[in-house]
Amino acid sequence: MGTAGTTGPKGVVTKGMTGRVATGQPGEVTTCERTGMTSLLNAVGKKDARLLIGLMSGTSADGVDAVLCKVTGSEKGARAEFLHLTSVEYPPSIRRLLLGDLRLLSCEEVARLNFLIGDIFAGAALKCLAESGFKPEDIDAICSHGQTLVHFPEPDHPVIPSRATLQIGDISVIAQKTGVLTIGDFRPADMAQGGQGAPLVPYVDYLLITHPTLGRIMQNLGGIGNLTYLPPDASPDSIVAFDTGPGNMVVDGVVSLLTGGQETMDKDGRLASSGCVHRRLLEHLLDHPYFRKPPPKSTGRELFGIQYSKSLIETAHQVGCVSREDIVATAAELTVQSVVRAYRDFVFPKGPVDEVIVGGGGARNPYFMRRFRQELHPVKVLTHDDIGIPDQAKEALAFAILGNELLSGRTNNLPTATGAEKAVVMGKIALP
Numbered sequence: 001m002g003t004a005g006t007t008g009p010k011g012v013v014t015k016g017m018t019g020r021v022a023t024g025q026p027g028e029v030t031t032c033e034r035t036g037m038t039s040l041l042n043a044v045g046k047k048d049a050r051l052l053i054g055l056m057s058g059t060s061a062d063g064v065d066a067v068l069c070k071v072t073g074s075e076k077g078a079r080a081e082f083l084h085l086t087s088v089e090y091p092p093s094i095r096r097l098l099l100g101d102l103r104l105l106s107c108e109e110v111a112r113l114n115f116l117i118g119d120i121f122a123g124a125a126l127k128c129l130a131e132s133g134f135k136p137e138d139i140d141a142i143c144s145h146g147q148t149l150v151h152f153p154e155p156d157h158p159v160i161p162s163r164a165t166l167q168i169g170d171i172s173v174i175a176q177k178t179g180v181l182t183i184g185d186f187r188p189a190d191m192a193q194g195g196q197g198a199p200l201v202p203y204v205d206y207l208l209i210t211h212p213t214l215g216r217i218m219q220n221l222g223g224i225g226n227l228t229y230l231p232p233d234a235s236p237d238s239i240v241a242f243d244t245g246p247g248n249m250v251v252d253g254v255v256s257l258l259t260g261g262q263e264t265m266d267k268d269g270r271l272a273s274s275g276c277v278h279r280r281l282l283e284h285l286l287d288h289p290y291f292r293k294p295p296p297k298s299t300g301r302e303l304f305g306i307q308y309s310k311s312l313i314e315t316a317h318q319v320g321c322v323s324r325e326d327i328v329a330t331a332a333e334l335t336v337q338s339v340v341r342a343y344r345d346f347v348f349p350k351g352p353v354d355e356v357i358v359g360g361g362g363a364r365n366p367y368f369m370r371r372f373r374q375e376l377h378p379v380k381v382l383t384h385d386d387i388g389i390p391d392q393a394k395e396a397l398a399f400a401i402l403g404n405e406l407l408s409g410r411t412n413n414l415p416t417a418t419g420a421e422k423a424v425v426m427g428k429i430a431l432p
């Protein structure tokens, strides 16, 4: 992040600069502007405390979470102060597109969505600023996860033998609409080093949540469920992290299909709580090979998307599980049991677990929380709210921390979690 030269008067190339001398033609890039940009990067890079906005939208495609935070230091010295959270819902037509069969989208639709979602992400950042009373010039960087369209962690395509991932919401659009330096597209660097490009949040858990004497599982329940196990006084090599399987995705899918799209979630777990779990159907669902596969592993809509929910309902009808409440209860219990069994098979053998801290939208589903407490007793089951981070803010905050590491010139993946050959600096930068 070095500058090519020093700032001089407009149009004058100062020592060490390689740019053209500006002639003042409209639209021409002046050396002064170029130097301004590089010194902006340089200045942000040197700071020890930064105001950052993290932007996140997960596989639920419920909308964009924007978190404003103040981050000081880096690596194990990093500390984050949460300042503000806001969310912007996707318009229903866009959500339907994102939750539909993405293989049917044309290149044109993907390209247009990339820009439109960039606009929506920028809007979420601006709303976060307006609500918190800050201005764009107060903010050092926006760190955006983007919206995942596809994620293929293995090179297992018959014709195109490559891994691939695509997070849209163009970062140049975000930078231009907000006037704030924007970092995004975190996953490809890890995948280029043979990693799965996921999960990325465990590195942040390691930096911020490791406890000297307590063993902790950080359990996120977004569309997908994913965990980070932090043994007491964790070192990077001792961390276990992987996707457990469905979080809210299958419950959302089933509810949406059973209500003809009228409802998109089992609000407050009401349907699940009033139904009965169909044991035989549940065991059949838990027989899915993903649950047996040892970590590292990651999954998404490809395995547990709307097609999966459709076939779950068909199988339910075949085995005589027909009431709406019972089907939703069984789908919800699939999340609970896939999580609890993953702990028993892959986490408890690794070390002590004193606390499970649940985050993401699933922490607001009382059915999940009640069942975790019953199944995991005497382990303490908490939410992120209990440790001072709003449940809905955690993942957006995590991307602010990953961006902060990039700005500090530090690597920000956790190879033990992603399977990458080495630690790399993930993320790309768009200047305003």
Ligand SMILES: Nc1ncnc2c1ncn2[C@@H]1O[C@H](COP(=O)(O)OP(=O)(O)O)[C@@H](O)[C@H]1O
Residues within 6 Å of the ligand: 057, 058, 059, 060, 061, 062, 063, 221, 222, 223, 224, 248, 249, 252, 264, 265, 266, 267, 268, 269, 359, 360, 361, 362, 364, 365, 366, 392, 395
């Ligand atoms: N009050 C609630 N009751 C039940 N489920 C909820 C509630 N609030 C949120 N959720 C669930 O959380 C999901 C969104 O969680 P989120 O962490 O934003 O996921 P993602 O990271 O995939 O966007 C919703 O789709 C819904 O299923």
Ligand SMILES: [Mg+2]
Residues within 6 Å of the ligand: 056, 057, 058, 060, 061, 062, 063, 064, 065
């Ligand atoms: Mg969400």
